[in-house]
Amino acid sequence: MRLAIGALRPCALPSSKSVVFTLSAAAAATTHPVRQSTRLSIANSWDHLKHSSLNSTTTRSAKLSKKWMEYQGSSDWEGLLDPLDDNLRSEILRYGGFVDSAYRSFDFDPASPSYATCRFSKNSLLDQAGFGGSGYRLTKNLRATCGVEMPRWIQRVPRWMSTRSSWIGYVAVCHDKDEIARLGRRDVVIAYRGTATCLEWVENLRATLTCLPQDVALQGCEPMVESGFLSLYTSRTTTCPSLQHMIREEIARVIRSYGDEPLSFTITGHSLGAALATLTAYDIASTFDRAPLVTVISFGGPRVGNQSFRCQLEKSGTKILRIVNSDDLITKVPGFVIDNKEVADKRAVQVAGLPSWLQKSMVDRAWAYAEVGKELRLSSKESPYLDKGNVATCHDLKTYLHLVNCFVSSTCPFRATAKVLRAQRRKKGHV
Structure with missing residues (x-):
């Protein structure tokens, strides 16, 4: 519907x-x-966007190509968010179109034999999902695997309830010369859909913080992230590699192919996809030496990690723009938000509006989250x-x-x- x-x-x-x-x-x-x-x-809404909100004048395109790093967040979008710069608005809407394509391409029908897979071929996905003419070419389909397994005594449940691995999004590389010139660089997009399967909902409920594995965490720090999101990013089966493995493999290939060019990685997602986008950005920045600028454009994302996680994202140079609807409950969960951004000592963590004994309990129980990046708040x-x-x-x-399209300031x-x-x-x- x-x-x-x-x-x-x-x-x-x-x-x-x-x-x-x-x-x-x-x-x-x-x-x-x-x-x-x-x-x-x-x-199709993309045609309207392409001809009205996007690329309205040659002057704006030229401005984008010359200052593309600023629009990707190199200066934390200083002066571009309030009022919302028209070039930035167009870019946010464009990346939202990639996420919309991920939703349109996913088979939501539990009765379908292709349930939880991509409905389109890799070569035709963007066209069939209503995003034709974007100037990007799909290079990798991505799957996420839930770490939660159904108990043996209920193995006879319908397949839609027990599906562990499902298509979650894709990697697309800008290949059109005119679009590369307009953007000022070759852009690589990683787009994620939101929660769709039964076990993905179960993973969302695993809301306590857990330490990142050693191959992801930077030495000497204690970044922690939501257990369910990390599970979806790192879990695998005997027949399906983890989302983390797919990402690392494809990013390494892209850097080998285009590393000598001006290059950017833009990771975008909605809801669960926004959380996975943040984890992906952290993983790329901590795995690849001298990685190009990594930017996250997230829509309606839940909280992802603790203060140490946020600090490491900032140190790595990763730029995150969270698009938040103040009336959206998902952006207010899970856990409690740390009140003081300057706190480095766990004992000094302040959780907004709670008595000190409960603050300590929340930290000890790994429920103290921290918001990341810059925020564009809407209502x-x-x-x-x-x-x-x-x-x-x-x-x-x-x-x-x-x-986003209607926000002014x-x-x-x-x-x-x-x-x-x-x-x-x-x-x-x-x-």
Whole structure:
């Protein structure tokens, strides 16, 4: 089932073209309809994005190519988030399109013989998923394996309940000369979908922190991450290598092939995929010497690791931009967030709003998490097109793309309010 969010006319920007997003409910059991008056039927949102929000002028493309490292976060997106820079907005939406392609390509049907696999061939995936003309070529399909096994006494459960390994996303390399020139470098994208299978949901519930294995952790530190996410990243079967192994193998090949060129790794994902994107970035930065700039663009991601994990990400030069809907419950779990970012001593950790004895208990029980990277905070409540009380809608990827497309600044969080704000300024005597 797909629900249309609606046609949105920017009132704060010069372009009068509308952008349409469809709301995917494939991963959610219940999704309330948005306002009937705004419902539209469209087949593909990427064409609208490509011709309106993206690449609107040659000048903007030239600016992107010259300052691509800034847009990839080399300066932590200083001055680009509030107000949201139009080039950065376009890039966020473009990477969101890669994640949307991962969702569109996944077989969600439990009755299908190809359940939990990719529905399309590697050569045709981007075209069939509605992302044709992106200038990227798929080079690697990725699978994730759950470390949780069903007990023997319930081995007769349906296959959709016991599927351990499933298609989770892909690696795509920019190959089009014009797109490489526009971007200013050859970009490599790793895109992950969100939670889909029964055992992936079980892994999500394994929310206590666990130490990273020695081949991932940097020497002399104690980074810890959510147990279930690490399990999905490192687990394997006799017939399926781990996601970690696939990533390392493909990244090594890409660096051998294109290491002499200006190169970037952009890892993007939604929900569970956002958590795996963060783990992947950490792994690449800690595994490969002199790796190119590694950037994460995540949508609706849960918390991933502790303060030491965050510190090591920062030391490695990894750049993370978290797109967060303040009304999305998933971005508020798991665990408790460390309040003081400057704390280095575990005994001095402060957990927001809790008495000291409970703070110590949370740290001892490995429930003290830390947010990572920079945050672009949005809100479903600001959009007149969304059902405010629907938890599933608040977390949906299309909702995130809709909010990014319409966000202006913290003082004008939704473009539809821009005219009202200008009118108020005029009344007060401002320009």
